[in-house]
Amino acid sequence: MSYQHLYQDGTSVDLPLGKVVCVGRNYADHAAELNNPIPTEPMLFIKPATSVVDMDQPFEVPTGLGSVHFETEMSILIGSTLSKADEAEAEQAIAGIGLGLDLTLRDLQSKLKEKGHPWEKAKAFDGSCPLSAFVKPVLVADLQDVEIKLTVNGEVRQHGNSSHMLNQVLPLISYISQFFTLTPGDVVLTGTPAGVGPVLPGDELTVELADLISVSTQAK
Ligand code: ZN
Secondary structure (H helix, E strand, C coil): CCCCCEECCCCECCCCCCCEEEEECCEHHHHHHCCCCCCCCCEEEEECHHHEEECCCCECCCCCCCCEEECEEEEEEECCCECCCCHHHHHHHEEEEEEEECCEEHHHHHHHHHCCCCCHHHHCCCCCEEECCEECHHHCCCCCCCEEEEEECCEEEEEEEHHHECCCHHHHHHHHHHHCCECCCCEEECCCCCCCEECCCCCEEEEEECCCEEEEEEEC
């Protein structure tokens, strides 16, 4: 199934799908719930383009690999190339704001972390990154005051606000670009608030970004 970046109003975004750069433990309450210390610098990892699927479609939960957790995150679509960018350049490059699920094989991640191995397999597998359509930046008055909500089977499981990010969006994008050139069509996932938990086939998920985006999807 092919994926194409879209705007919420149905217009297609004329940008190719690239990599997804993610930040771990960007909300103190989420770091605490997994008994992880708060990092002193942004903790980055990458999901490849092959991990991305359309959130509007039912998404597959891997089986036989232990628990799969949902992490609901605000996503940022990058519209122009950023390398060693400052915050003003980062702001100029934002082409859209949306939602992503950073699906995580939690048991596998724990095992790999114990061994001191990279946890790529737990984070970057095929289908591990359902993405919503994006809204244009002009519709978001303040990037650091956006509500993020996940409801699973009618029960609110995650309810956060981007005001609680440890690394705010613009410094984060600038930091990322010191290491990885961001190219048009890349996406940045900005970390998850507390409340992460397992997702099972058949679960009905609704993800919401303030009153801007609401997507209902199903795990299969
Ligand atoms: Zn995450």
